[in-house]
Amino acid sequence: MQEKSLPKGVLFDFDGVVVDSAESHNSAWSSAFIELFKQPIASFPKSLSGKSPMVIANYFCSVIGKGNQTEDLFLLKDNHLDIYFKTPKLLPGVHEIVAFLNKNKIPNGIASNATKQFLKNSIHHLELDFNTVFGLQDYEKPKPAPEAYISLAKALDFIEDDFKNLWVFEDSLTGTTAAKLAGMNPIGILTQYDEQELKEAGSTMVFPTLLEAYQYLSK
Structure with missing residues (x-):
């Protein structure tokens, strides 16, 4: 595991990271x-x-x-x-990690291949504290292209020199590839693939859920 330090910013995928949808x-x-x-x-x-x-x-x-x-x-x-909207199931650790990031003034947001209406509905019904949310309609080239994460990072006022210090929580090989191509630091969440698969795709660390990631960051 790499030497521990707080990231400059944290970018989240949605499906499989924040929710089970x-x-x-x-x-x-x-x-x-x-x-x-x-x-x-x-x-x-x-x-x-x-x-x-x-x-x-x-x-x-x-x-x-x-x-x-x-x-x-x-x-x-x-x-x-x-x-026929069905509220997705919130995965462990979401409220904890977002509260921790906000308390420490670490910019964060969501970049998902899901459509914006689904993201809006889900965030509303689950009462999630994400202010910057990017969905499918915000990109010309969705993941595995890096545009989604580059667009979100720029919206959070990061420049390219910052990208290597941004964490990207991803559960899929598609999203992990996007984060890696963006020059960011993919962090795997074990809801779809195992640790070996995610690390082979580029994840530098892997956690079962965001709860364990929060516990790691907060210690």
Whole structure:
């Protein structure tokens, strides 16, 4: 484990780091797919974890030879996610780590491949204290491109020289790659992949949840 020091800033992914949103997303994908194609949706492959919704929509449509309706499914899923909103489950340590960062004046925020409406709904219902939140509509190139984290860092008033001192909490290989490409310090959360997989992707440290990360930082 690297020598301990407080980061200049902390950037968070959302799904799988702040919340367990699998049920929320899976339900919306399933109901949208059935409405559009009148048949059940395929199983969700682990390799799509952290990918943008458009990439996921393309996968599901391509399975049944309907790749030309990718955008239709993407838009309908987003609509179902809003209309039939299911509050995701808050993962351990979120309130503790955000309070610690704010107390120590360490800028922080969220950059997710989830859509902005889902992030807004979730943050409202879970009463989360995040002031700077970036979602899919804020980037031209979602993760694994580095744009999401670079955009968030700049919004928090960091310059490129600061990036190596920013922590990025990620649970997916997609997001870990994005953080690494941005020149930042990926920190793995063990909700999707194991420690070896995350470290091979670029994570410098790994924690089971944000609670253990908070305990590490606060000591």
